[in-house]
Amino acid sequence: MxxxxxxxxxxxxxxxxxxxxxxxxxxxxxxxxxxxxxxxxxxxxxxxxxxxxxxxxxxxxxxxxxxxxxxxxxxxxxxxxxxxxxxxxxxxxxxxxxxxxxxxxxxxxxxxxxxxxxxxxxxxxxxxxxxxxxxxxxxxxxxxxxxxxxxxxxxxxxxxxxxxxxxxxxxxxxxxxxxxxxxxxxxxxxxxxxxxxxxxxxxxxxxxxxxxVPVGADPADAPVRFPVQYVLRHGDVRHYAGQLVSGSLRVGDRVTVHPSGETTEVAAIDVLGEEVPVAYAPQSVGVRLADQRDVSRGDMVTAGGGAPTLTRDVRAAVCHLADRPLRVGDRVLLKHTTRTVKALVKDLGGALALAVNDLGRITLRTAEPLALDDYAVSRRTGAFILIDPADGATLTAGMVDLG
Known part of the structure; x- marks a missing residue:
């Protein structure tokens, strides 16, 4: 039964x-x-x-x-x-x-x-x-x-x-x-x-x-967001592994790889060792693309409407988590999905520093572009953390505000 x-x-x-x-x-x-x-x-x-x-x-x-x-x-x-x-x-x-x-x-x-x-x-x-x-x-x-x-x-x-x-x-x-x-x-x-x-x-x-109360997964027609976690090589064939965080991905779908902006098609999808015609968030998948592209960990594969915003200027609401204050001018690491980049704290909403438990606004400048969604649209691809590059400690939790 x-x-x-x-x-x-x-x-x-x-x-x-x-x-x-x-x-x-x-x-x-x-x-x-x-x-x-x-x-x-x-x-x-x-x-x-x-x-x-x-x-x-x-x-x-x-x-x-x-x-x-x-x-x-x-x-x-x-x-x-x-x-x-x-x-x-x-x-x-x-x-x-x-x-x-x-x-x-x-x-x-x-x-x-x-x-x-x-x-x-x-x-x-x-x-x-x-x-x-x-x-x-x-x-x-x-x-x-x-x-x-x-x-x-x-x-x-x-x-x-x-x-x-x-x-x-x-x-x-x-x-x-x-x-x-x-x-x-x-x-x-x-x-x-x-x-x-x-x-x-x-x-x-x-x-x-x-x-x-309804427990809502993202709708199947939500834009595809697939942050690449691992690149698996089998001879000349590459599979890209990670978690599909929103939408549904099908063999034959036309996709864009960020931040390069290159486009290609999905040639095959693997779930738990078996090839499938379609995968749904939040499944963990392996994806093979039709063309040999230069795709690496931290890249974002997307499809469907509502493309992410590719930017090096990040505005966000934050909660500061660390006992050590966050100050304007601090150099930090920003981790967004599977991508980690260097960043500079440019502004703290007029404040000179954020202390532990403070809620505030922040503007960052990153060394490399990120494919971001507004946190109001996606809690997965609109969130990030700031990390101390000296000791790897988590400093701040951020919610992207593209408005």
């Missing part, structure tokens, strides 16, 4: 300190029966040792001793769980402003972000920062989870006031829209099961929404 295909949703969580994010994640894992019996027993024992009558579900996610001792979450923790309907990869990110870089890391590949708000406090500055990061990273779906509704008497007017306030920030930061869900992570209201305490709310529980 052939089973139904189960897809995967990658999502990230973010919240301010004490918003109950660890408890919410723990409740998701517990109530979806994604926790092993020995894990539950360990949490129950630790909770009793702390003088608590009921298991503290936050302990399911606070895995590091330093976190537990301080009562805070300080790093990105990836959790994997599944229901009969879908698999999930959760990036549980810290809430403190000094860990904005961790949220950027966790949300950069997410298809959905849950932004948690304490119903007693409403939208705070850190909520706005999380909304800004979600907008900056073009996260396709955002959930506003208004937590601790039990502590405000499950009042509809409190929920609606917070939603209205967050809507203004969502518009300011360019979020594509959001879904608001009133929850109590501690009591379990609207996390996995719908709440009996909020008859005025007719929408889905959080897990219900996570199971049903």
């Amino acid at each position: 052939t089973g139904m295909t189960v897809d995967t949703l990658r999502f990230a969580t973010a919240g301010s300190v004490d918003d109950g994010k660890s408890t919410l994640v723990g409740r998701l894992l517990h109530d979806s029966k994604s926790v092993l019996a020995d894990q539950l027993e360990a949490v129950a024992t630790a909770s009793r040792n702390r003088g608590k009558d009921a298991p503290d579900l936050a302990l399911l996610t606070d895995g590091l001793r330093a976190e537990r001792e301080q009562g805070i979450t300080i790093d990105v923790a990836y959790r994997y769980f599944a229901t009969p309907k879908r698999r999930f990869i959760l990036a549980d990110t810290p809430g403190h402003v000094q860990y904005t870089r961790n949220m950027v890391t966790g949300a950069s590949t997410a298809e959905l972000a849950i932004i948690l708000v304490d119903a007693r406090n409403g939208v705070v500055e850190q909520t706005r920062r999380h909304a800004a990061v979600a907008g900056l990273l073009r996260v396709p779906q955002v959930v506003l989870a208004v937590n601790k509704m039990d502590l405000v008497g499950y009042r509809q007017d409190v929920f609606e006031r917070i939603v209205e306030e967050f809507a203004a920030d969502a518009a300011e930061f360019g979020l594509p829209g959001f879904t608001a869900i009133p929850v109590s992570a501690l009591a379990g209201d609207n996390v996995v099961e719908r709440s009996a305490h909020m008859g005025w709310y007719t929408g889905p529980a959080l897990l219900e929404f996570l199971e049903s």
